[in-house]
Amino acid sequence: MNEKYYVCTGCALLCDDIEIECDGYRISGVNSACRKGVARMKGCQDPLACSISGQKADIDAAIKEAAEILTNADNPLIFGLGNSTIEAQKKAIEVARRVHAYIDDTSSFCQGPVIEAILNGQIRSCTLDEVRHQADVIIYWGADPANSHPRHLSKYSYFPRGKERQRGWEEDRTAIAIDVRHSDTAEICKDHFYQIPPQADRELIDALTSALSGKVPKVSFGMESKKILELASILKKAQFGTIFVGLGLVYSLSDMEPLIKLMDKLNEVSNFHLVPMVGQYNMRGADQPMFNETGYINRVHFDTDPTGADVTRHGPECSAVELLRSGEVDAALVIGSDPMGSLPRSIAEHLLHIPVINIDPCKTQTSRNAAVTIPCALGGVESGGSAIRMDGVQVELPVILKSDRLSDMEIFDRILEVL
Numbered sequence: 476m477n478e479k480y481y482v483c484t485g486c487a488l489l490c491d492d493i494e495i496e497c498d499g500y501r502i503s504g505v506n507s508a509c510r511k512g513v514a515r516m517k518g519c520q521d522p523l524a525c526s527i528s529g530q531k532a533d534i535d536a537a538i539k540e541a542a543e544i545l546t547n548a549d550n551p552l553i554f555g556l557g558n559s560t561i562e563a564q565k566k567a568i569e570v571a572r573r574v575h576a577y578i579d580d581t582s583s584f585c586q587g588p589v590i591e592a593i594l595n596g597q598i599r600s601c602t603l604d605e606v607r608h609q610a611d612v613i614i615y616w617g618a619d620p621a622n623s624h625p626r627h628l629s630k631y632s633y634f635p636r637g638k639e640r641q642r643g644w645e646e647d648r649t650a651i652a653i654d655v656r657h658s659d660t661a662e663i664c665k666d667h668f669y670q671i672p673p674q675a676d677r678e679l680i681d682a683l684t685s686a687l688s689g690k691v692p693k694v695s696f697g698m699e700s701k702k703i704l705e706l707a708s709i710l711k712k713a714q715f716g717t718i719f720v721g722l723g724l725v726y727s728l729s730d731m732e733p734l735i736k737l738m739d740k741l742n743e744v745s746n747f748h749l750v751p752m753v754g755q756y757n758m759r760g761a762d763q764p765m766f767n768e769t770g771y772i773n774r775v776h777f778d779t780d781p782t783g784a785d786v787t788r789h790g791p792e793c794s795a796v797e798l799l800r801s802g803e804v805d806a807a808l809v810i811g812s813d814p815m816g817s818l819p820r821s822i823a824e825h826l827l828h829i830p831v832i833n834i835d836p837c838k839t840q841t842s843r844n845a846a847v848t849i850p851c852a853l854g855g856v857e858s859g860g861s862a863i864r865m866d867g868v869q870v871e872l873p874v875i876l877k878s879d880r881l882s883d884m885e886i887f888d889r890i891l892e893v894l
């Protein structure tokens with residue numbers, strides 16, 4: 476990466492061509508980023524302050540209090556991490572091991588199953604740079620990157636001219652949208668928009684798998700067999716195809732098996748890859764260090780067995796959602812996430828009854844109810860480190876601004892010192 480360019484941490488596309496105008500303390504201009512990115516780079520409207528029980532506190536006292544809460548809890552939970560650097564995520568795992576905590580990130584209720592299938596080698600993936608240079612057939616399935624990842628189509632997947640796609644989107648690429656609604660991305664795909672009813676993705680996957688095997692497919696929701704055969708024919712002719720999987724598809728499947736079967740069939744007759752449309756800038760990073768250390772991407776409990784020996788447990792019962800629903804946890808450290816503002820009230824409510832430590836650059840609904848709040852520097856702006864893009868490529872994050880606030884990694888380091 477050229478030195479004058481910075482990385483936007485507004486989403487997991489991690490655009491690395493951002494130009495910044497600043498005086499070292501304040502960003503006055505952001506060029507090349509989308510509106511979402513500009514808002515992220517310009518920082519919080521309402522920065523978080525350091526506090527204990529709602530009263531202003533200094534950082535040493537807040538860290539000591541946080542360490543005490545974690546030590547005194549029988550079943551602490553560490554949750555969030557999708558907006559933290561890899562270095563902070565590794566330290567969070569260390570803290571979780573030390574206090575025998577549950578640890579989970581937001582991938583456990585969104586793109587986790589797709590990321591897991593890729594890391595386990597069950598689904599073939601590719602990089603966004605390969606897509607830019609080689610892809611001739613692109614499918615956005617249950618995804619609307621025109622809004623969720625605004626530079627996805629222009630920087631990588633549809634509009635750019637690549638080494639092997641010199642004639643660009645006009646002649647060299649076919650973009651297909653499969654969705655329950657006519658999204659802005661579907662509008663761009665024009666005649667290649669396939670509208671399906673909610674929860675019909677599994678049926679379309681099965682029909683498409685049949686069509687790729689040369690059988691006449693049938694579906695119950697009114698799409699003509701001819702249309703499915705036409706789609707299968709485009710996919711068969713692809714030289715380099717990529718499916719970008721959004722939450723619309725993930726949420727409608729009870730497991731990954733149909734998708735794995737479709738990818739296997741596609742790779743018998745063609746050349747296909749799959750990339751998850753990860754939202755938070757380093758959610759994929761949260762999963763990879765955990766996978767490397769434990770063999771699981773999320774929903775882990777660093778427990779002890781009856782003899783007192785350390786054991787690593789894993790399963791749906793270790794997910795943050797389940798633990799909050801059942802009331803199993805008695806303290807929580809939430810970093811870079813806002814479960815009080817984003818999870819259903821029936822689940823998040825338990826956080827009102829236990830001590831919560833919140834580490835974040837900005838005030839959130841969770842920080843307003845936390846026993847301890849610790850402000851951290853904004854990743855990719857006020858603190859550096861590394862992150863993993865939605866396609867699995869590691870990206871270094873240079874620092875743009877000086878800050879008095881500790882980075883998320885330094886905060887975990889300080890907690891580890893006190894524990």
Ligand code: SF4
Pocket residue numbers: 483484485486487488489490507508509510511512513624625626627
């Ligand atoms: S697409 Fe994502 S990473 Fe790129 S500039 Fe916009 S918010 Fe930032």
